[in-house]
Amino acid sequence: MIQRTIAGTFKARIFYHTFQITPSRKIYSQTLFPSQQTKNLTQRMILPRLYTTPAGNFDKMIVNFEQVKKATTKNDILIVDVREPDEIKEHGKIPNSINIPLGSVSSVLGTMSEKEFEQTYKRPKPTEDSEIIFYCMIGKRSGMAQQNALNLGYKNVKNYLGSWTDWASKGQ
Known part of the structure; x- marks a missing residue:
C-alpha cells in the first residue's frame, strides 16, 4: 500500500482519525486525541490516505489517445464505454468498443456467465489477465469502473483519462 496525504479543513473541533483496512476490505476507524472545542478556529490537518496501487504501476494504468487508437484494431483488447446509452447516441463512441454503463x-464483469457475456456483447468475456480499457466522457466514471474491475480481481485494467472528449477533439 502507498500512503498519500490529503489536506482537509475542520472547524470548531480538532481531532485525529486512524484508519485500518483489513485484507477483507473492512475499514476500522478510531478517533484519537480529541481536543477541547474552540470557537471560530480553523485548523488544517493532513490525513494519510492509502491506495492499493504501487506508484510505479500508476503510469501503466492510464492510456492516451495513441494507445486507444491502436487498441481499436486489436480484438484481444476490450474497450469499454461506461457512459449511459443516451450519451452514446448523442455524442458517439470509440470504434470497436462495447457499452457497459458504470x-x-x-x-x-463479476457475475455474468461467459456465454451470456458473449451473447450480449459479441465478444468473449475478459479473463483476469485480459487488457481492458475503460472510458467515459471525461475520465471520472471510467476511473471508478477501473477500480471496480480491480476489486473484482482483474489485473490489466486501464483508464483513458481523456476519454470521449479527447477522442472527439482529435477528429476521430
Missing part, C-alpha cells in the same frame, strides 16, 4: 460494470 452501474452495471461490477455485475457484468
